Amino acid sequence: MKTKITVALTGLNNTDNPGPGVPVIRGIRDSKEFDPRIIGLAYENLEPAIYMDGIVDKTYQVPYPSEGSDVLLQRILDIHEKDPIDVLIPNFDAELYAFMRSEKILEKAGIKTFLPTLEQFEERHKSNLPEFGERYGLSVPFSKPIMRIDEIETLKDDFEYPLMVKGKFYDAFLAYNEEQVRMNYNKISAKWGLPVIIQEFIKGTEVNVVALGDGEGNTIGAVPMRKHYITDKGKAWSGVTLDDPKLLDLTNKIIKAMKWRGGMELELVKSNKNELFIIEINPRIPAWVYLAVGAGQNLPEALVKLALGEEVKPYTSYEVGTMFVRYSYDLITNLKEFEKLSTLGEL
């Protein structure tokens, strides 16, 4: 018999810049062990998963973490009081800090999470990547956080153009000259705040790994993927699982060294000399995680089990050559649904 469980999660924005909510839900719904009730936590009332059939059972609107961690936490606790949550899975980088800080309060209230520690979260931050690489003996591109626009003209002392201009949470642009750096600096800092990260551009092929660490240094699962097609927002529209032991060795090395706890996405570039550079370590499950589920590793289900304190056997294989292709779809809904969520904050 399947275990009944209520899982609340964010990341319902299955848009052209998709959040991981829908694929995580699909993974949990595919579980042979859980009979889940899914509570969607929506920041915006047009996040598609709210209206999709068979995805969320109930949606609550929540305030952005920028309105204050305490406000967000209180809203979660209020929801929990009337609609008890067993496991909470935050799916955005920008909200993780608030949930990591509140982990003990949530636990006390009976809401389980499985998140990286604050130290792990900070250590792998884009702005700390050079120190991170040095500490663990990993190749990372040279990068430098900048806080002021007048620092841009001095970049030529440390970098060769083109270079990457990145937001601390999201967004990355290739810039060929100072003017383009300035333009992207303004765009990124207005959206994500400071610092803006300047990173050496490594020419090569981008590859990614979705992985799950148990917090003790063990890798519960890991699946590497190469993007077949990338949208103008830099998101994978299609991808295929790879058979590359070097990628898995590197993933295991990172998880072991950091004792990583929770989901992660490694973004890497394989240079033309076949050297692997770590571009980013994202502290959560990525939006393409359903590819891993399709390839035989149900990482969202494993994450739920870890949050519940269950023993989880590491996955040892996956189907190489499994492919995903995203699609867009016009979902028809009634204005009443939208109205209900907009006025009452729940649907």
Add this chain to the structure above:
Amino acid sequence: MQIKKNIAVSETGFVFNPTTGDSYSLNQVGQEILGHLGENRSPAEITSLMTSTYDIDPPSFEKYFFDFISMLRQFELLDEENEN
């Protein structure tokens, strides 16, 4: 000169490199050549087999053959490490 062991070649000539995620399509002649390489035949043997099957002289075939081989090398499909 051999194709890497993990390279998958389907009956329809679809080639998938699971290390890089790249895929390619081969025509009938390309499939035949890959088949000969898979049987560990030498370039001289392949030239002899192909020129006896198709209406092409050995120097012309070799020009195309080695061009094809350098393409396979460039796409990292050849097992260079285990070459004698």
